Every structure is written in C-alpha cells, then in structure tokens.
Amino acid sequence: MVRNPERRAALVDAAIEVLARDGARGLTFRAVDAAAGVPGGTASNYFSNRDDLLGQVTGRIHQRIAPDPDEVAEVMAAPRSRALVADLMRWINRRVTENRTGYLAMLELRLEATRRPELQAELTRVMRATLDGDIGFHLESGLPGDRTAVLLTYLAMTGLMLEQLTLPGVVPAEETDGLITALVDRTIGPSGEPG
Incomplete structure (x- = not known):
C-alpha cells in the first residue's frame, strides 16, 4: 500500500463527501477518485478493499465533527x-x-x-x-x-x-x-x- 498520509486523508475526506451525497451504495473507489480529483485507481492503491475504506471513514468523521x-x-x-x-x-x-x-x-x-x-x-x-x-x-x-x-x-x-x-x-x-x-x-x- 502507498504511504502518503496527506493523499490518504484527502481520499478519506472525499469518501465522506461521496457517502453523504450518494450513500453507501455510491461509495466506490472510482467515485472517491473523482471526488478527490485524483487519477483513476488511486484509492485502490491506498485501501485494500471497501471495508478498509469504511473503517478509515469511521475514524475520520469523528475528527471532522469534533x-x-x-x-x-x-x-x-x-x-x-x-x-x-x-x-x-x-x-x-x-x-x-x-x-x-x-x-x-x-x-x-x-x-x-x-x-x-x-x-x-x-x-x-x-x-x-x-x-x-x-x-x-x-x-x-x-x-x-x-x-x-x-x-x-x-x-x-x-x-x-x-x-x-x-x-x-x-x-x-x-x-x-x-x-x-x-x-x-x-x-x-x-x-x-x-x-
């Protein structure tokens, strides 16, 4: 997995935006890449699967709303x-x-x-x-x-x-x-x- 913490945080923030806008069914790596404005396939380099992404979102939301x-x-x-x-x-x-x-x-x-x-x-x-x-x-x-x-x-x-x-x-x-x-x-x- 790629280890650029700023890029990872930007992808997780984009995932939060996608989740709020499109719901869980709309939360795909492709949608996250588009929302983050990064090349296709970027999210899949940072998260092993959708569950991994959802886990990262769980932790990040609390940081954002605290x-x-x-x-x-x-x-x-x-x-x-x-x-x-x-x-x-x-x-x-x-x-x-x-x-x-x-x-x-x-x-x-x-x-x-x-x-x-x-x-x-x-x-x-x-x-x-x-x-x-x-x-x-x-x-x-x-x-x-x-x-x-x-x-x-x-x-x-x-x-x-x-x-x-x-x-x-x-x-x-x-x-x-x-x-x-x-x-x-x-x-x-x-x-x-x-x-």
Missing part, C-alpha cells in the same frame, strides 16, 4: 446550570447544521453497519467511547443532571438531528431552540435530577 477544544472552553466558561446545558445542546445542534456532510455521512455509516458486522462492531465501539466521553465530560464538569439525564438528552438530540438532516420540514427550524430548552428542563428537572 468540536475545537478552545470553543468548548469558551462555552464552558459560563456558570454550571440548566441554561448552560441548553446552550450546549443548541451549540451542538448548530454544529450539526453547519457540518451537514459529516453528520449525513455518519448516518449512512450507521445504516451500512446494519449490513456489515465488522463495521457495526467498530462503529459501536467508537460511538460507545464517544458517548462515555460525553457522559464523563458532563458529570466531571459539574453540569446539573445525572447519567440518566445525559442519556435521555443524547437520545432526544439524536432524534432531533435525524429529523433536521433528513426531513427538515418535520420540525421547523424556528422551533428547535424552544424544544431544546424544554428538553433540557424535562430531562434535568428543576433540582438537577430528571424531571
């Missing part, structure tokens, strides 16, 4: 409160709409994982580690709400993101901020415990 640590520090400068949790959820929701391609590609990966046991195992491992990290961050940061509240918020936000990415007219954009506030109020409750 928040900048400085942005996190800026948001977390506020006092720990339900209002801050709601602000964090609105911030996450904005990030989804601003990085639509990355999140659509993640949805496509999830669907493809239902048909590929190896991908499902890897994606489950990555997503479980991410969720555990998010729960740990919430609890260690002194934000109100227990583990159950964080899980309920995660599940509800995942549903909201799915609607916004796939059928944006189901939940009108102008309603999302109020819904997120209500969600946090109900999952965390007035005392910091689930309502």
Whole structure:
C-alpha cells in the first residue's frame, strides 16, 4: 500500500463527501477518485478493499465533527446550570447544521453497519467511547443532571438531528431552540435530577 498520509486523508475526506451525497451504495473507489480529483485507481492503491475504506471513514468523521477544544472552553466558561446545558445542546445542534456532510455521512455509516458486522462492531465501539466521553465530560464538569439525564438528552438530540438532516420540514427550524430548552428542563428537572 502507498504511504502518503496527506493523499490518504484527502481520499478519506472525499469518501465522506461521496457517502453523504450518494450513500453507501455510491461509495466506490472510482467515485472517491473523482471526488478527490485524483487519477483513476488511486484509492485502490491506498485501501485494500471497501471495508478498509469504511473503517478509515469511521475514524475520520469523528475528527471532522469534533468540536475545537478552545470553543468548548469558551462555552464552558459560563456558570454550571440548566441554561448552560441548553446552550450546549443548541451549540451542538448548530454544529450539526453547519457540518451537514459529516453528520449525513455518519448516518449512512450507521445504516451500512446494519449490513456489515465488522463495521457495526467498530462503529459501536467508537460511538460507545464517544458517548462515555460525553457522559464523563458532563458529570466531571459539574453540569446539573445525572447519567440518566445525559442519556435521555443524547437520545432526544439524536432524534432531533435525524429529523433536521433528513426531513427538515418535520420540525421547523424556528422551533428547535424552544424544544431544546424544554428538553433540557424535562430531562434535568428543576433540582438537577430528571424531571
């Protein structure tokens, strides 16, 4: 296999674009080569097969959608409160709409994982580690709400993101901020415990 890390990263980024645009069935080496603007056959020199490419995409998507640590520090400068949790959820929701391609590609990966046991195992491992990290961050940061509240918020936000990415007219954009506030109020409750 060829070892040019910049070219490999460009191919994986192109694969994310193809996955978001054309779905898993459209993710071919030829489509990746075209999206990356490289000669035909380049992707096949970097990835042993489609599963190898999907595995690389799984790791790269999380790098692309991860928040900048400085942005996190800026948001977390506020006092720990339900209002801050709601602000964090609105911030996450904005990030989804601003990085639509990355999140659509993640949805496509999830669907493809239902048909590929190896991908499902890897994606489950990555997503479980991410969720555990998010729960740990919430609890260690002194934000109100227990583990159950964080899980309920995660599940509800995942549903909201799915609607916004796939059928944006189901939940009108102008309603999302109020819904997120209500969600946090109900999952965390007035005392910091689930309502």
